[in-house]
Amino acid sequence: xxxxxxxxxxxxxxxxxxxxxxxxxxxxxxxxxxxxxxxxxxxxxxxxxxxxxxxxxxxxxxxxxxxxxxxxxxxxxxxxxxxxxxxxxxxxxxxxxxxxxxxxxxxxxxxxxxxxxxxxxxxxxxxxxxxxxxxxxxxxxxxxxxxxxxxxxxxxxxxxxxxxxxxxxxxxxxxxxxxxxxxxxxxxxxxxxxxxxxxxxxxxxxxxxxxxxxxxxxxxxxxxxxxxxxxxxxxxxxxxxxxxxxxxxxxxxxxxxxxxxxxxxxxxxxxxxxxxxx
Amino acid sequence: xxxxxxxxxxxxxxxxxxxxxxxxxxxxxxxxxxxxxxxxxxxxxxxxxxxxxxxxxxxxxxxxxxxxxxxxxxxxxxxxxxxxxxxxxxxxxxxxxxxxxxxxxxxxxxxxxxxxxxxxxxxxxxxxxxxxxxxxxxxxxxxxxxxxxxxxxxxxxxxxxxxxxxxxxxxxxxxxxxxxxxxxxxxxxxxxxxxxxxxxxxxxxxxxxxxxxxxxxxxxxxxxxxxxxxxxxxxxxxxxxxxxxxxxxxxxxxxxxxxxxxxxxxxxxxxxxxxxxxxxxxxxxxxxxxxxxxxxxxxxxxxxxxxxxxxxxxxxxxxxxxxxxxxxxxxxxxxxxxxxxxxxxxxxxxxxxxxxxxxxxxxxxxxxxxxxxxxxxxxxxxxxxxxxxxxxxxxxxxxxxxxxxxxxxxxxxxx
Numbered sequence: 001x002x003x004x005x006x007x008x009x010x011x012x013x014x015x016x017x018x019x020x021x022x023x024x025x026x027x028x029x030x031x032x033x034x035x036x037x038x039x040x041x042x043x044x045x046x047x048x049x050x051x052x053x054x055x056x057x058x059x060x061x062x063x064x065x066x067x068x069x070x071x072x073x074x075x076x077x078x079x080x081x082x083x084x085x086x087x088x089x090x091x092x093x094x095x096x097x098x099x100x101x102x103x104x105x106x107x108x109x110x111x112x113x114x115x116x117x118x119x120x121x122x123x124x125x126x127x128x129x130x131x132x133x134x135x136x137x138x139x140x141x142x143x144x145x146x147x148x149x150x151x152x153x154x155x156x157x158x159x160x161x162x163x164x165x166x167x168x169x170x171x172x173x174x175x176x177x178x179x180x181x182x183x184x185x186x187x188x189x190x191x192x193x194x195x196x197x198x199x200x201x202x203x204x205x206x207x208x209x210x211x212x213x214x215x216x217x218x219x220x221x222x223x224x225x226x227x228x229x230x231x232x233x234x235x236x237x238x239x240x241x242x243x244x245x246x247x248x249x250x251x252x253x254x255x256x257x258x259x260x261x262x263x264x265x266x267x268x269x270x271x272x273x274x275x276x277x278x
Numbered sequence: 279x280x281x282x283x284x285x286x287x288x289x290x291x292x293x294x295x296x297x298x299x300x301x302x303x304x305x306x307x308x309x310x311x312x313x314x315x316x317x318x319x320x321x322x323x324x325x326x327x328x329x330x331x332x333x334x335x336x337x338x339x340x341x342x343x344x345x346x347x348x349x350x351x352x353x354x355x356x357x358x359x360x361x362x363x364x365x366x367x368x369x370x371x372x373x374x375x376x377x378x379x380x381x382x383x384x385x386x387x388x389x390x391x392x393x394x395x396x397x398x399x400x401x402x403x404x405x406x407x408x409x410x411x412x413x414x415x416x417x418x419x420x421x422x423x424x425x426x427x428x429x430x431x432x433x434x435x436x437x438x439x440x441x442x443x444x445x446x447x448x449x450x451x452x453x454x455x456x457x458x459x460x461x462x463x464x465x466x467x468x469x470x471x472x473x474x475x476x477x478x479x480x481x482x483x484x485x486x487x488x489x490x491x492x493x494x495x496x497x498x499x500x501x502x503x504x505x506x507x508x509x510x511x512x513x514x515x516x517x518x519x520x521x522x523x524x525x526x527x528x529x530x531x532x533x534x535x536x537x538x539x540x541x542x543x544x545x546x547x548x549x550x551x552x553x554x555x556x557x558x559x560x561x562x563x564x565x566x567x568x569x570x571x572x573x574x575x576x577x578x579x580x581x582x583x584x585x586x587x588x589x590x591x592x593x594x595x596x597x598x599x600x601x602x603x604x605x606x607x608x609x610x611x612x613x614x615x616x617x618x619x620x621x622x623x624x625x626x627x628x629x630x631x632x633x634x635x636x637x638x639x640x641x642x643x644x645x646x647x648x649x650x651x652x653x654x655x656x657x658x659x660x661x662x663x664x665x666x667x668x669x670x671x672x673x674x675x676x677x678x679x680x681x682x683x684x685x686x687x688x689x690x691x692x693x
Contacts, residue, residue, distance in 0.1 A: 005282070012285040019288075071337075134288040137295025161673070164299075164306045169352060170337070182300045184356035238364040240390035241405060245382070246362040253361070 003115050007123030011095065012130060019131060022087060023138055026080040033076030034069055034146055038153045045158070063160040066150050071170035078173035084135055088128065092196055095124045096203045111276070118269040121200065128196055132189075136177060143167065191228075194257055197264040198224045204268050208275035224260055231256055308332055308339060309674045310666035311348040313647060315659065320345075322649045322659035328638060330681035338680065343663055344687075373512075377401055384425050384432060395449040397512040401425040402449055404458050407436060409443040418443035422456065422477065435482040439475055447472075448508050450517050450552055454479045457552045459506060459520060462493060469494035469502045472522060474552065490550050490557065491522050499529045500543065507547070509581050510632060515553075516583035519603045522548045522557070523565075542568060547586070549603040560601055561608060564588055580630035587652060589635060593617075593624040598635060598652060613655050620648045620660060627683045634658065638684035645681045 012019075041064065044051045070077070099107035110120055143164075151159065168174045179185045202217035209216055235249045236242035244252070309332070315323055323345055331338035332350075340351045373396050378385045381401070388394060388403040395402040401423075408419035417440040424433045444460035451457070455476050462471040471493035476485040494502045507521035525545050532538030545565035550557045570577035570590050580587045584604040590597050598613040615637065617625050622639035629636050630652070637648045641662075649659040663679065665671055 005285075009282050009285045012288060016284060130285070130288050130292055133292030133296060137291045137293075140295045140299045141291070163308060164303050165353065166308065166339075169339075178299065179356070180303075180353050181356055182304075183358065185296075185300065187357040232361055232364075237361060241387055241393075242389075243387040245378070245386070245389070246364070250358050250361050 003113070004119040004123055007119055008126045008130070011123055011127030014098075015091065015127065015131060018087060018091070019134070022080070022084045022135060025083055026135075026139065027142065029076050029080040030073065030142065030146065031149065033073035034149060035153070037069055037072050038064075038150065042153065064150075064154050064158050065160045065162045066147050067162040067167050067170045069150055070146075070167050070174070074171055074173065077171050081139075081173045081177060088131055088135075091131070092128060092199055093203065095128065096200070096207070100207070117272045117276075121204075121265075121268050121272055125193075125196065125200065129193070132192070139174070140178065191257070194228070194261045194264075197261055197268070201264045201268040201271070204271040204276065208271050224264070228253075228257055228260065307353065308341075308350060309670035311341075311343045311663050311679065312666050313343055313345045313661045314664050315345075315661050316646070318649070318657055318659035320659075323647065323661045325687045326636065326647055326649075326661070327685045327687055328645065328647060328663065328681045329683050329685065330679065333678035333680070338678075343681070345661075347666055381425070384423075388423060392448055392508075393446045395451060395512055398427065399513075400427055400451075402451060402456065404446055404449050404456070406443050406446070417441055420458070420475075420477070422479075422482075424479065437477050437482060437484050439484050439487075441473065441475060441487050442471075444471075444473070447506055448520060450509075450520070451479075452514060452518065452552050455485065455552075459490070464493065468527075469504045469524070472504065472506060474550075488555050490520075491524070500526060501529070501540075502526055507579075507581055509583070511583045518551055518553045519581065519584060520550050520552070521560075521581055521586065522550055524548065544568075549586070551603075558603075560586065560603075563599070563610065564601060576628075578629050580633075582631070582633050585633060585652075587630045587633070589628050589630050591625055591628045596625055596628045596635065596637060598630070600652065613650075613652065615650065620646060620657075622646055626681060629684060629686070631686055636684050636686060638681060644676050644679065647684060 099105065099110060111117065113120075147167075165180050168178050169180060179188060198221055202221040205217040205220055206213040231253050232238075232249055235244055235252060237246060237249045242249075311332075313323055313326060313328065326344065328343045330341065332341050339353075342349045342351070374385075374389065374391055374394055377396050378389060384401065385403075388405065390405075393404050402425075403423045405421050406418050407421040410416040410418050417438065419436050420439050421434065421436050425431070426433075441460075442462045444462040446458055447461055448459040449456065450459075456479050458475045458477065460473055460475060462473070469491065471489070472491040474488045474490055476487070477483070478485045490506075491504050502524060504522060504524045507523055509517045509520055511517050523545065524547075526543045527540040528543050530539045530541045545567055546562070547560040547565050548557050549560060564579075564586065567577060570588075575590065575592045577588060577590045579589075584602050586601045586603060588599045590599075594616065596615045597611045598615075599608075599610045600612065601608045613635075615625075615635070617623055617639050620637070620639055622641045624640040625637060626640050626645065627638040633652045635650050635652060637650070639646045639648065644663040646660060646662045648657065648661075650657055663681070665674070665676075
């Protein structure tokens, strides 16, 4: 356990500057966008008291809400999030391939460590999850601070309160990243974890069998994706008179996804223990 | 331990941020509503679903309100519901859905509404098990399942049918005769051939086939199309009739054989009696749907037993006409309902089901819903939407609630 935690820490430590960079980008883009949108709106209001840039039939005339601000900064919220998704997406590959980079390949030392090799695999997975969920939480933490900024900038007589889920729903990027119910959160991040595990196994296939391993890895990833994506249709979901009920089909799809997830982990462990070459 | 502060901090941030949001976020949402009874029988309001939007700070959200409370669609949207809703359309029928809930294994693989007949006594389902060649008229084999809801006995048999194995569109029972309405829709047919396949439930054999409508191919710029209009009632002898709708349409743009847009020129309903095999035209008034619709006028129809009802409505009034298919008696525009009768200012929506009219009305405050029986015009139910918690009125405005339609749970949707 201790060795696993050390490995996790090592992975987190290696990513720390990128993590700080991503957090900084998110902060600068979003806060900058909020200040810019609010300054523009407020300066026009100061110049012309009859001006009203809020085009919503649901808020009292002239009132500004935090939801309005967030929906008007859609693009500047989406850009740093897309950068973060792209960086972590690339890091899913880099977290493995970096071990083989350089003259004195680090993978030698990792594989020579005492204890089960599966800990390397689990540590890399845990690190990726920590990066993803930390950034999601960081975004959630930023929102109240951004609301505070909104309250500091807008006079109380021009403000109207908002509901948090509504604030998140007003921004397409936030709505996608932070679903409104926990079941959807577990579903999309569960699928994300499954995708990471399948890619990990694909990478290990490539590392184990080298040239032909590229083909094996691609086939493994594509095969799993096809099964996960088309299974509901294969089971007749959407066709009248299908033998299985929709809740049973959904249950089977979840079961198969969990099976693929477990198989990927077990397969990945075996490759790492028996097949990996340096 | 100090060396690991970064990992520990990030781990804690990840867990605490997300769990706090989902714990507190679930309690911070747009106001909840419910429908409360003002007058009449509360059970009449149990099946009502009012839908529309509630305006938030930036955009409105779709919601449904019942006696139990309200449900915002966006809040509950997820992958599982998305997958399940892919099939919901063919058995969203309230009766079939509740039957599936009670008899999951009996209804397994038999969940397509138009192929089922369910009443208090029985569940009957018809499906093709052998279509032989669908392109020819060699016929096929139908599998019929009859489940007695009282005794719990199930009977299943197969019958050879010497007609084209078309799409099953309705199932009716009259005595020992099972009537299965089918469509034969061939390529480029705009009008389907519609026929009634009769199976004798005692002998478990095909008895006869009656043709209800001729199929017509598209030619020229004006063409015919047809469809059936199912009876809401399932029990004998109420389900004696079915309506056949024949439309004449003109091509407005595009060309035949490719994509085109058409416009309805005329519509005629015919009543077909499963009992006598006779097909008779309804008065032209009931097919003049073009004249019922404008920017502010709407209409809805219903076939319940022998009664074909039509409501024409706008903001100011709802006018009901009825035609008795059995006695040929017509009561044109015999009921006029105004919003003032219900203490309201405008009619928002109206539907007719089971010989009752359901109205959604706007008031100066919260919307109201009314149910009136079409025989005797008795007010059965009057209810009003209210906040679930009175405190919500302090921060929210009922004007932001914009209900658009009224629906009824637990009734047949395949009308």
